[in-house]
Amino acid sequence: MEVLIAALIEMAEPLRLAMLVLGVLLGLIVGVIPGIGGIFGLTILIPITYGLDPISAFALLLGMASVTTTSDTIPAVLIGVPGTVGAAATVVDGHEMAKNGEAARALGAAYTASMIGGVFGAVMLALSIPLMRPLVLMLNYGDLFAITVFGLTLVALLSGSNWIKGLLAAHLGALVAYIGLDPYEGVERWTFGQVYLWDGVPVAVVFLGLFAIPELAGVLARGQIQTTMLAPEPGGLLRGISDALRHWRLVLRSGSIGAFLGAVPGVGVVVIEWVAYGDAARAKTDAAKGEPAYGKGNIRGVIAPESANNAKEGGSLLPTLAFGIPGSASMAILLGAFAVHGVVPGPKMLEDNATLLVTMILTVALANVLGAVICLGLTPWLARLARVPATSLVPLALVFVGIGAFYAGKDWRDLLLLVVFGLLGLVMRRLGWSRPAFALGFVLAPNLERFFFLSWQIAGWSWLTQPVVVIFLAIAATTVLRRLVGWRRGRGGKAVEVPTRLDLGFTLVVLATVLVAGVSLMALPQAAAIFPAIVAGSTVLFTLVLLWQTGRPTAAGDRQCLAPDIGFILIPAGLGLAILALGHLAGPVMFLLVAAWRFGRPGPVLALVQAGAAAAAVYAVFDLLAPQRWPDPWLWPG
């Protein structure tokens, strides 16, 4: 208690509070801008901290890192664009709610869940400190493999109306994730000789393409974010807050997932949010009565990932504090800050730096509260965006999506892949292939391969008898069996989908691509080929089942067509070309001016102001705050 009081007194100093507020404000800004995340903010702030005392320094750093996953909900809910990779799961139900005029409710629930989850993560961290070393070491790679298998079974729950399409989507995600150098042999898999792909397809680009592009296409097609012409529901914000409080069990459950998996190096926020989302969907029967289905605007689908991704921050501090071993790149940067300030991490911190340790935990908790309160205060204004004309909103949002993707590697291929995955997302959405299932396959498949090879090298096959492994594999098997039985029982009563030539065409394209990819694996060493080969084989099998199930397409289904999707994808493609030809500032300006001329709004003066403001914002973030060396524009080479 004495230490707590001492820590509170230390934190109350004006400079430290100011650093906390500054960190939180920067974290909120970083969270809103697509494609960048906490690491971006930390690398900006580290030099500033050299001149600060340790408590102020960590108030600034942790204040920033704790809230990026609070504000990333804003673009996720309002325009379907994940602000950081940690908000992709929030898009699924959050943006659906915004379409239904429930943006304020979704945001209210998300911030409240983020706040409680974040504080819960900090409390878990505080409680874990006396036991932190055994806790961090509790799970070995065999256990993590089994948990990953369990995570993959959640695909069955995210598959939408057609579970085979869901499974196939997850398989496609896994196959995309296997692009790059394999973790065991270090050989190239499906890289087409491109060094760009050695580290795999950039996660941010995949998620921006898969989620942001199709959702922005939807907004443009509707004319505004909201589907209905009704005014946004009054009191939505309060209702959202009350939803999160009413689902407190889910908030804490997801918070536990976030804090616990956050403490495991190599898992990461992308995995955590999808596992929390899938877990919520698994337990849907207990309290979701009256709510829409998952993927259609279920409030629990917003609460779960938001609680988990904020709770993660507390958990991820554990390995750093316990052993001085950073669990993530952010924590590695933080560890560098420890060294600068002469702080030695480890259990001895309780003796040597107890006050600092408690101020760090307090910082995480206070930052989460402050971040949520600021966001809640902004919500009534932000929710009005739901009725802004799409022709003004979508080009502007696309600029930040495009720059966010280009920031990933500052390479023309970032923009090409954004368009490719955007088109894939549009087709998947139109044909009912679950994008969340793709995301789950994409984030979990690499871990499945890596954890398997590590377990096998360390313990042969004996890890298969470990209690955690047995329990999670049993739960996974039960989940799949129950789902299969449920499908067999329920298939008679469901409306039959009308197959279209588009369905058939897309399935055949998938089949042909996977067959070619599968054959190319034969040139690789066995260890590098085995996992992709299993997934490719399984994809072929399920594709054949889908073809058999689809049957002969009928003309009735051909009312669906890809023309609007292809029409829309030309817009981000044009933006990409503008960025490459004119640079990261002039490109977006030109794009916005052309969009204003093409859509007939806003007027010339307002369009100029809007374009100038967008370029100024990009310049402020990517040239002033964190200078980048952007490639020379094609029109201004050398």
Place this chain on the structure above:
Amino acid sequence: MKPLSLSLALVLSMGLAAKADTLSIQVGYAPGGSFDLVSRLVADHLGAFLTGNPEVIVENVPGAGSLKVAKMIMADPSTEGMVLGSVNSALALLPVLDPENTDFDPTKAHYIATMSTESSYCITPLATGIKTFDEFLQSGAKVGATGKASSTYTYPAAIKAAFGANIEIVTGFEGSAEIDLSMERGDLQGRCGISAANLVEADMLTRYVVLGEIGTAPSAIGPKTEFILDKVRDPASKAALKLIFAAADIHHPIIVAPATPPERVAELRAAFDAMVADQGFQDDANARGYLIGYRTGTDVEAVIAGLLATDPAIKELARQMVQ
């Protein structure tokens, strides 16, 4: 017409603004590691020692143990020398250890400097009960490694071959953090290839036994322990091991594209030399816990030339040792 001309002026000015000169240090690893830390240290000081005082920034381009960024720099056609690479020292041995891999040619890239020459070490957790390097060699210990091209693999593989050691190498860890946690958990019994700077982090020295030093000459600044090279009897094995360990002599090298003209290379080298001699830089490095063991670019290139001129039979033996 007014909005149109205004628009054109805006686009033109922004296009030119995008071309502002900035010197970039591209790091072949993710933020937070030692390569990132040293690059950020350099970025905070180097600009003051270059003509025009350009802004110096750090960009992380992780992939394949920095081979990705090395390959990108090899292919960079620009002659301004405004993109530097912070890459793994072991890449200098690529023609020896992986002759078929032509992604990086250390004889064509220009080495500007190396920021460190520190030795690496083999360690084991106290809990294993292994007390000496000789015990370690016969222990059947599992040793963690990231990729097969990384020094966490090449060092133990070479040791295993040179001593006929009974150790196993487990590959596929995403980074040294995962290896360290696996040692804490008892899944692994060792790691070969940890730097002195990392060893003094946290309370590692109280929890680990430092078994041996990996380098071509005993270090003056690291922990005192057995010098591994001294323990090898067979002259050929010793020469091959020395070749593999020589990467430690040019730890944290900085490179620039082959297309860079000699005058620019000389200017960059002079700027690095002046920066390292500066008291402000040294104080900052000390504050950040970075151990400086600087060598000039000319020195580094001489070291590499010497390594690559090694007897072909020894090079072949070294290559076999790390397979």
